[in-house]
Amino acid sequence: MANIKSELKQGLAKTMWAHMLAPDHVQKAEDEIVERFIPAGGYVCRKGDPVDHWMGVLDGFLKMSSISPEGKTVTFSCMLAGGWFGEGSLLKTEPRRYDVVALRDTRVAYMPRSTFTFLLDNSIPFNRFLLHQLNERLGLFISLVEYDRMLDPDTRVARCLAAMFNPYLNPGSSMQLQISQEEIGYISSVSRQRANQALQLLEKKQLLSVDYGGITILNLEGLRRYPEPVAA
Structure with a gap:
């Protein structure tokens, strides 16, 4: 214990x-x-x-x-x-x-x-955190509607990967992400094969590198804005 x-x-x-x-x-x-x-x-x-x-x-x-x-x-x-x-x-x-x-x-x-309610009733910092987290999650869900309805698969993969680096929703993420192409397909609503194609394209754009068993993010802002160019 x-x-x-x-x-x-x-x-x-x-x-x-x-x-x-x-x-x-x-x-x-x-x-x-x-x-x-x-x-x-x-x-x-x-x-x-x-x-x-x-x-x-x-x-x-x-x-x-x-x-x-x-x-x-x-x-x-x-x-x-x-x-x-x-x-x-x-x-x-x-x-x-x-x-x-x-x-x-x-x-x-x-x-x-009961613990959650206690913190809600007794901790102003906890309430402030929840307010920020709910706001970040709302922004994420609105963007996901855009990804699903308006964006091509390559852009959807780029934006979904970038969304994993939100400091409130996933604070423990490092630029080296242990994630399989199948898992990337799950979160992007594309097949594993289509995720692989998108990763190859994003690697050519020098936004990430594909490693054994994962990826390394090279340009997070570029992923967030893909396919828009990012100023040097």
Whole structure:
């Protein structure tokens, strides 16, 4: 148990909100959060589930998605280590409106609703963090509608990769990202083969380099604005 708590503490250190809290509030969160292991392909939560926790990625990679009435899978977001999600459903007290699936073996932290509510009621920094995070997530979802309806696959891959480096939604991301082409396809709503073609094009544009088992971002602003040129 001591080792698990130590790993949890290290995982919380990657988050932005934990650094904002008073020491006694951080301690309360550490004491009441539980950790679960979700194997690759496993569900962290399902659409329609009751919402009892705020959840965060300690280590691994998650995809937030839903299936339309026509059977199309729509990917809303992905979460890497340090990213937390589900605050909107907790605040509205409604059933879960999406599925969250582990794309690889993942350790997930579960903060009980009671702890979340306590921090909401007693911590101004926590409220400020949530306000910024909700604003960032709204901006992300609006941009994803644009990606899906208006952009070609190459641009969609570029913009979806860039979105993974949001400091509020995925604060633990480094420029070297361990991600497979299949996973890039998942988050961009394209096939693995089409993701591979897009990566080759973006590599030729010197926006990223394709490494064994992942990619390295060379020009994040270029990815965010692709295909628009970025001033030197």
